[in-house]
Amino acid sequence: MTVPPPQHPAPRDLKICPYCLNHLDWSDYGELPLVKDTPEGPEVLTRTPDESETRWLHRTLGAMRQCRGNGEPHLLPVDYGDLDPLIIGLVGATAAGKTHLLTAMIAQLERRRAMLAQELRIEPLDGRLRQRFYEERIRPFLERHEVLPSTRAGQAEFVYALRVSSRQTGRSHAVGFFDVPGEHFTGHRYDETPFMSVADAVIYVADGDKLKVGDAWNPWVPDPGFTHAITQLRRTRASGDGRLPPAVIVVAKSDVLNGLDDDDTVTRWLGRPDENTLDDLRSMRQESRDAYTFLNRHGAELWLEPFDSAAAPITIHFASASGVSQRDPSERVFPDEDFGPQRVLRPLLSLFSMAGLVPRIAVDEPDGPMDEASRLFY
Structure with missing residues (x-):
C-alpha cells in the first residue's frame, strides 16, 4: 500500500x-x-x-x-546541511563484496580527481571520516592487500562522505555513502536502514562468486538480498508513484568468471581500462545490454530485480575490487600478483551521470536488434 x-x-x-x-x-x-x-x-x-x-x-x-x-x-x-545531499545506499547480501567494492571505488575516484576536474571538484566532506576510512579500509586493502572484515552491525552511519561541486548543476553536493551488514536487508529490518527511505541513488551489489560452483556454472543462483531495499524504496517515495531512484547493479568479484563464460562477455568488459573516466561511459548501454543477457542466460534473474522493478534509470556492470581471488581463505590476504581494482569507477560515474552531477552521456547504440535491456540507460 x-x-x-x-x-x-x-x-x-x-x-x-x-x-x-x-x-x-x-x-x-x-x-x-x-x-x-x-x-x-x-x-x-x-x-x-x-x-x-x-x-x-x-x-x-x-x-x-x-x-x-x-x-x-x-x-x-x-557542512552537510549547507549542501545539496546525495545519499547513496549500498545493497547486497552478506559477503557480496560491498565493503571491498566501495573502498576501491572511493580510492579510484580520489586518484582520478584531476581527470574529472573539468566537471567535478571532489573533496572529503569530513576530515576525520576520511582519515578513518583510509586507516581502516584503503591502507589495509589496497596497500597491504588484506581481506577487510565484514561491515559491523550497529547504527547505520556514513561510511564515507564527499563534497562534490558539479559544473553541471552549478551547486555543491554532500555525497554520503551508507554500507550496512547484508542481514539488515535480507532480514527486512527496516528500522535499521532509515537512510534507504531518503536514498537518492543505489548501488546493488551481487556476488559474482555465487554464479559458479567449482569450475562450472551454478544451476541455482541465490537471492542477492535486494528485495528489502526495493520494497522500502517504493513504499517511502514522497511522490507516491513508486518510482525508484537511479541505480547501478554491480556484479562484484567478476574476476572469478574470467574464462568461464563461453563468449568472453565478462573477460571483454572487465579487461577494459578504468582510466578513461567520463569518455568511457559512451559504451554504457552496450555493457548493460551484454550484462543483462549474460545474467539471464546463467540463471541470475533475481539479480535483475532492480531493473525489472525500477521504472527508473539503471545500468549493469562487471567489476572486481581486487582483480584476484584469495588462494587460501584462512590467510585473509589477496595474492600480490595481478592485484588491482578493475572497472570499479565506471559504476559510480554512471550513477553520478544519472543523478545529474555530470552531463548525460550520449551513449553508443548497441549493435544488432534492440531488446528489453536497451532501455536501461535513460
Missing part, C-alpha cells in the same frame, strides 16, 4: 536527517549544536560575544553537528 504524501510538506530550507528522518533547521545551533571530541569527552561549542571570526573558525575545525533525533543523539558532517 502506498502511503499518501503529507498535506503540509516541510519548508525547502529544512534538511532530512538520514539517520532518524527528522527535518532539521541547519541554521538553528540550539537544535543542532556544534560538537567536538576532546580528551574529556564530547564538548558542545558556543561562540562568545568577543570571539574573533578567525578564532571561532579555528576552534570549530573538526567539529560535527549533533542531531538529537528521537532521543538517540548522532553526528552529521558540519
Whole structure:
C-alpha cells in the first residue's frame, strides 16, 4: 500500500536527517549544536560575544553537528546541511563484496580527481571520516592487500562522505555513502536502514562468486538480498508513484568468471581500462545490454530485480575490487600478483551521470536488434 504524501510538506530550507528522518533547521545551533571530541569527552561549542571570526573558525575545525533525533543523539558532517545531499545506499547480501567494492571505488575516484576536474571538484566532506576510512579500509586493502572484515552491525552511519561541486548543476553536493551488514536487508529490518527511505541513488551489489560452483556454472543462483531495499524504496517515495531512484547493479568479484563464460562477455568488459573516466561511459548501454543477457542466460534473474522493478534509470556492470581471488581463505590476504581494482569507477560515474552531477552521456547504440535491456540507460 502506498502511503499518501503529507498535506503540509516541510519548508525547502529544512534538511532530512538520514539517520532518524527528522527535518532539521541547519541554521538553528540550539537544535543542532556544534560538537567536538576532546580528551574529556564530547564538548558542545558556543561562540562568545568577543570571539574573533578567525578564532571561532579555528576552534570549530573538526567539529560535527549533533542531531538529537528521537532521543538517540548522532553526528552529521558540519557542512552537510549547507549542501545539496546525495545519499547513496549500498545493497547486497552478506559477503557480496560491498565493503571491498566501495573502498576501491572511493580510492579510484580520489586518484582520478584531476581527470574529472573539468566537471567535478571532489573533496572529503569530513576530515576525520576520511582519515578513518583510509586507516581502516584503503591502507589495509589496497596497500597491504588484506581481506577487510565484514561491515559491523550497529547504527547505520556514513561510511564515507564527499563534497562534490558539479559544473553541471552549478551547486555543491554532500555525497554520503551508507554500507550496512547484508542481514539488515535480507532480514527486512527496516528500522535499521532509515537512510534507504531518503536514498537518492543505489548501488546493488551481487556476488559474482555465487554464479559458479567449482569450475562450472551454478544451476541455482541465490537471492542477492535486494528485495528489502526495493520494497522500502517504493513504499517511502514522497511522490507516491513508486518510482525508484537511479541505480547501478554491480556484479562484484567478476574476476572469478574470467574464462568461464563461453563468449568472453565478462573477460571483454572487465579487461577494459578504468582510466578513461567520463569518455568511457559512451559504451554504457552496450555493457548493460551484454550484462543483462549474460545474467539471464546463467540463471541470475533475481539479480535483475532492480531493473525489472525500477521504472527508473539503471545500468549493469562487471567489476572486481581486487582483480584476484584469495588462494587460501584462512590467510585473509589477496595474492600480490595481478592485484588491482578493475572497472570499479565506471559504476559510480554512471550513477553520478544519472543523478545529474555530470552531463548525460550520449551513449553508443548497441549493435544488432534492440531488446528489453536497451532501455536501461535513460
